[in-house]
Amino acid sequence: MIPNKQLTKNFFLHEFLKSQTAERNPAIKEKQYSPSETILLNIQTVANSLQLIRNFWKLPMHITSGYRCPELNKAIGGSNTSAHTWGGAVDFEPLLKTGEEAGGEEYLKIAGWIIKNMVWDQLIFEYGTIECASWLHLGKIPPDKYPKERKQFLCIGNYTQGKYRNCRIENGRLIII
Ligand SMILES: [Zn+2]
Numbered sequence: 001m002i003p004n005k006q007l008t009k010n011f012f013l014h015e016f017l018k019s020q021t022a023e024r025n026p027a028i029k030e031k032q033y034s035p036s037e038t039i040l041l042n043i044q045t046v047a048n049s050l051q052l053i054r055n056f057w058k059l060p061m062h063i064t065s066g067y068r069c070p071e072l073n074k075a076i077g078g079s080n081t082s083a084h085t086w087g088g089a090v091d092f093e094p095l096l097k098t099g100e101e102a103g104g105e106e107y108l109k110i111a112g113w114i115i116k117n118m119v120w121d122q123l124i125f126e127y128g129t130i131e132c133a134s135w136l137h138l139g140k141i142p143p144d145k146y147p148k149e150r151k152q153f154l155c156i157g158n159y160t161q162g163k164y165r166n167c168r169i170e171n172g173r174l175i176i177i
Contacts, residue, residue: 002035002040016046021075021076025075028069032069035087042086043066046138049138053114056113057110062092063090065091067087068085083122083139088139094106094136104132105172108169111125111136120149122152123136125157127158133155153167155174160176
């Protein structure tokens with residue numbers, strides 16, 4: 001297991017490794033907390049992006065899932081091609097200054113800002129409702145594919161019958177395409 005370390009002003013490595021499923025399974029935990037140097041570099045790139053978002057919005061961001069070793073990804077039923085498996089993605093919830101979870105307005109504003117201002121491959125408005133996601137997924141592309149970002153903005157939830165759909169933000173609302 002590698003020791004925790006500060007990646008950026010506000011984010012630490014273990015926030016990107018932490019997983020309740022891994023905590024309950026020692027074999028998965030050992031792998032999950034021992035990422036390779038390459039994966040660590042990818043996690044750093046994602047942490048840098050998340051720090052840019054945090055700096056602009058001046059809101060704390062709670063990471064719900066960062067890197068997932070293949071064993072963990074399998075255990076939680078994640079997609080084989082998920083950018084989480086090479087450290088290229090993060091799921092996060094913006095928090096209000098009071099520490100409560102942000103509302104739909106913040107989710108949509110932050111998603112809109114990412115689309116306009118950041119280098120990103122996939123942005124997913126995940127679960128919750130069409131007004132307010134439960135979390136945002138921000139995915140980068142592997143360094144060897146740079147700069148071929150797909151710039152896919154997707155949403156998934158009951159309102160899409162559990163399927164990924166393309167979407168856009170218009171007048172502060174999420175529109176499924
Ligand atoms: Zn994700």
